[in-house]
Amino acid sequence: EDKVVQSPLSLVVHEGDTVTLNCSYEVTNFRSLLWYKQEKKAPTFLFMLTSSGIEKKSGRLSSILDKKELSSILNITATQTGDSAIYLCAVGAGGGTSYGKLTFGQGTILTVHP
Amino acid sequence: GAGVSQSPSNKVTEKGKDVELRCDPISGHTALYWYRQRLGQGLEFLIYFQGNSAPDKSGLPSDRFSAERTGESVSTLTIQRTQQEDSAVYLCASSFYLGTSEAFFGQGTRLTVV
Numbered sequence: 001e002d003k004v005v006q007s008p009l010s011l012v013v014h015e016g017d018t019v020t021l022n023c024s025y026e027v028t029n030f031r032s033l034l035w036y037k038q039e040k041k042a043p044t045f046l047f048m049l050t051s052s053g054i055e056k057k058s059g060r061l062s063s064i065l066d067k068k069e070l071s072s073i074l075n076i077t078a079t080q081t082g083d084s085a086i087y088l089c090a091v092g093a094g095g096g097t098s099y100g101k102l103t104f105g106q107g108t109i110l111t112v113h114p
Numbered sequence: 115g116a117g118v119s120q121s122p123s124n125k126v127t128e129k130g131k132d133v134e135l136r137c138d139p140i141s142g143h144t145a146l147y148w149y150r151q152r153l154g155q156g157l158e159f160l161i162y163f164q165g166n167s168a169p170d171k172s173g174l175p176s177d178r179f180s181a182e183r184t185g186e187s188v189s190t191l192t193i194q195r196t197q198q199e200d201s202a203v204y205l206c207a208s209s210f211y212l213g214t215s216e217a218f219f220g221q222g223t224r225l226t227v228v
Contacts, residue, residue, distance in 0.1 A: 031213060041203055041222035043157070048216045088157065092213050099213045100145055100162035101170060107156055 002027040004091050006105035014113050017079050021108045023089030024071040032092040033065055033072050034102065039085045046074070046087075079112045086110075116140075118220035120206050126226045127196055135191045135223045139208030146189050147207045147217060148181060157205065163189060164212045196227045 003026045032050045036043035047056040049065035056063050065072045086109050090102040119138040127133050139146045148160040159173040163183040183189040203224050207217040
């Protein structure tokens with residue numbers, strides 16, 4: 001069974017700090033890893049990483065995929081209170097009828113204090 | 115449409131009643147996904163559609179759950195004889211291609227069974 005584990009489960013920092021969120025996976029036939037930010041109900045897409053795109057950056061956020069270690073990190077620099085959210089990692093893997101399935105980790109709850 | 119649209123946004127129903135949740139994907143997206151998120155938990159895969167075909171129904175929790183999709187358009191998730199454990203946020207997502215492009219989520223339907 002595919003498995004995605006995120007750490008830490010929760011994190012409390014102050015504005016301006018830099019944080020690193022971790023995601024590790026055990027899946028068959030890895031295709032992609034996605035990061036989402038969830039503030040209320042809808043997860044908002046951040047990055048998708050694949051074998052052909054192992055590093056992505058957007059503003060203060062960046063992410064790296066380590067296929068050897070079967071993991072990914074999401075970095076947020078100069079954190080702001082608006083970064084407070086649940087950060088979800090999801091992995092697309094498998095073939096056949098499982099091709100369309102994304103397996104999600106349990107999420108990391110990030111709280112940024114002023 | 116500009117984004118994935120789900121309706122209703124909130125639904126309170128009595129135990130034993132049937133409910134129907136609707137999802138309008140982003141125009142042109144061939145793949146559509148349904149997830150469930152119980153309070154304080156991660157996203158649980160339910161079913162995906164490639165066009166109007168659902169190759170993998172193994173994520174549906176019981177035979178009270180069913181889903182259909184009309185062409186590459188609207189999808190409905192039906193829960194018959196609702197139970198209190200069905201209470202959750204039901205999230206729909208769509209992507210341009212199945213499994214190889216980023217999935218964008220709707221705002222979800224919060225279902226409460228009383």
